Amino acid sequence: MRIFDPHIHMTSRTTDDYEAMYAAGVRALVEPSFWLGQPRTSPESFFDYFDSLLGWEPFRAAQYGIAHHCTVALNPKEANDPRCLPVLDALPRFLVKDNVVAVGEIGYDSMTPAEDTALAAQLQLAADHGLPALVHTPHRDKLTGMRRTIDVVRESALDPELVLLDHLNETTVKEAADSGCWLGFSIYPDTKMDEDRMVAVLKAHGTEKMLVNSAADWGKSDPLKTRRTADAMLAAGFTDDDVDQVLWRNPVAFYGRSGRLQLDAAAPGDLHEGNSILRGGE
């Protein structure tokens, strides 16, 4: 089984996770830039973070045979802090990088005017750079937030075919599907979605344009939820091909629109890439 996790924050995870993910079948992932838990106070903090997503983290992933790509953006929560807004002006130099496969994650947090501005500006940046956009739906007031998100997408220059709406659930999937966007579901231990509910959604709405991710980060989350969902799909009667479509071909098709996916990650044991992460002072 081959798995592509289209949304996971590996910066917050350990090498044990990489090892377990590879063993579970994960061969590729996308790490969206996001809020780090502690608010940042200057654009430079973002630039170092983006550099990490374009440097150290793909190197770590390659040690474990996993192809690492990222999305960069000013996230909605920090778009509300004027000190962080200059990030928007600097994004173009990051959006041309080989490993950047989308603008994201963008969207709404508290649905403020500042978030309106950042979302619209970054959808335009995606259109300008020929990139898809990863748009998350808010945790609070989700249905209203998603409707407003879809309105902003419709008003933007970006084709809904190039938009992935994420963190969907039973209450938002129908309208999200009607929008023409791709549909993302984050499978969590306690919150968001779980694997059995996901299987029910797939039974009701089919496997087309459906993406499943772990969205694992620094909170209570599980980087193997992609595999658990695949197993739950098989147990519920879905075929191997259905699983491959949802867990591999759909994310490859969506992020492939960037023209930048490189899925031939070095296998463990290669001369340069196969070394364990040594600390130079062990």
Added chain:
Amino acid sequence: MTTPTREVLHDRLGDAARAWLDAALAEAGAAPGGATDDDTPTAPSSPPAWEQHFASAGRQCGQEHADAARVLLLREARADAPTLTRLYRQGTAAERRAVLLALPHLEPAPADGVPLVEDALRTNDTRLVAAAVGPYAAEHLDPHTWRHALLKCLFTGVPVDAAARLGQRAHGDAELARMLGDYAAERTAAGRPVPADLHRVLALTSRTEES
């Protein structure tokens, strides 16, 4: 570590990539010194065209040819020290590696080039460490920094063959010999194997060793 010439790279690329490379090199060649009007890192404007080609070389030529294409772009643009520094600082790991590989071709003054090499040697990314210990480092690193670079190769598993002029720089270096001996002792005390490369370098440090 050498990078292929334009002719050699041409033969390895498909038609589309070859055409892209020729057009990109023509634009780079039209920007003498590689200098741009605006060197501020957070400028709102997009980077100049050839620098965008420098960024997109991997997806245009394939990752296996990205180093070669990027080094050719830097050489064709005759990138000066401020440009090299900006491209390194704003680069992905792959772009930084290309800047390091281009240093011996472009020969920026040590005051400009050595800080880039030292930055790469502070990372634990073996792709950067390997690119950092090339001919430019052999020429310009002071003895202390060069010894630590070599030790870092041994620590992180970078083959010491990546280090340019190894025999010449190691020859008669008693301090390097001491450091290697101490490292070997530490490994042995921990019950861990001593890297085979360590013995090779240790032999090179001998004053009687031909290099």
